[in-house]
Amino acid sequence: KSELEIIEDYFKEKQELLKASPYYGMFEGKNIIMVQAESLNEFPIGLKVNGKEITPHLNELISISHYYPNIYLQIGRGNTSDAEFVANNSLYPIADMGVYKTYPKNNFISLPQVLKREGYTANAAHGNSPEFWNRRMAYPSQGFDNFYSTEHIKIKENEVIGMGVSDKSMFNQMIDIYKEEEKPFYSFIVSLTNHRPFDLPDKYQSLNLPAEYTETLTGNYLQATHYFDRAIGYFIEKLKEEKIWDDTIFVVYGDHYGPIPKDKDEIHQLLDVSFDQKEQFNVPLIIHHPGQTTAVKNEMTGSQMDIFPTLASLIGIEQPLAHLGSSLDIKKEGFAGFAYETTPYSFYSEQYDYAASHNGVFQDGICTDNKTGEKVSVNACKKTYEQLVKEIQLSEFLLENNLIGELFK
């Protein structure tokens, strides 16, 4: 067999597993709205300060959705844009300047492209210049037919906060676009207002925080996260009003951390949250199934790479896919592997966490039983490590040689 045929077999095996999902094919033909939430960490979800929820609307959404609290980021040099790439392609973002800048014109088997072959339209939205992260050039190869950025004729800069059009305004403008959009559609929205340094103008700060939070990064982050939460609540209400909600799979996940390690002590002091590396890399994932009225909490360890296959199984996609992640709805040994953050080939998994050594020697890394916190023999981490090395190298090989489009021809 040729090298490409061997790779195809690897992907075919992964795709075959999707059929074991209890939801396989259940939402064929439903719209998908996916919101990639700027700087949304997992720790504000469900958190209360002075008896007040930071994310009341997301908490409410969780009460009628599938909620995956143990999901980890997988960004590389392309930061936000790499989170987009990973969620829509289920490959590691191995590229010197991020995938959108390094390989904007490669061929991909991305979520928008696959959905378009199923009869969907696909668009992306972001309230900022299309040049940022080279999205203007990268989005067509990803399969997005329309990019609703600040340069699009339909997008008005009627409310600008921080780096661009406010999240609330973007959500509102997208509602008008959906009314005219052919159905089913896939809409990918990259939010922006909750961006570092999180200094939201006073008039948008609606969280009543105790005095000790004044002018702290933590206080600012909670205010900005609360703003995003209100914008999402508004968006959902509008989707319901326009009768789009019941026909839509609605997804929200965090792109990457908000606070950074230097903020750790302050977060700990104010919120009693131990903002260690695992907490820093932890982002929420919420998937609302059309018609769902009760909460399903799935504590599987997973990553942004699992978003595409989880959605592909909900739609029941039969065409050949090339994803490295898995459906989170299938009981398995989940894991989140890192190609950039921490040290390449480090991972978190159901039972063991592996911190790779800087010298790249497997035996020199540290394997920890995360249930007991005890260091164990590295051999306990070997199987997942080997899979991770293989999949990172495979991503690099496919991207560098522009081979994804050659698969399954």
Ligand code: GP9
């Ligand atoms: C820029 C926005 C932020 O368009 O997506 O990107 P980041 O600075 O978070 O990588």
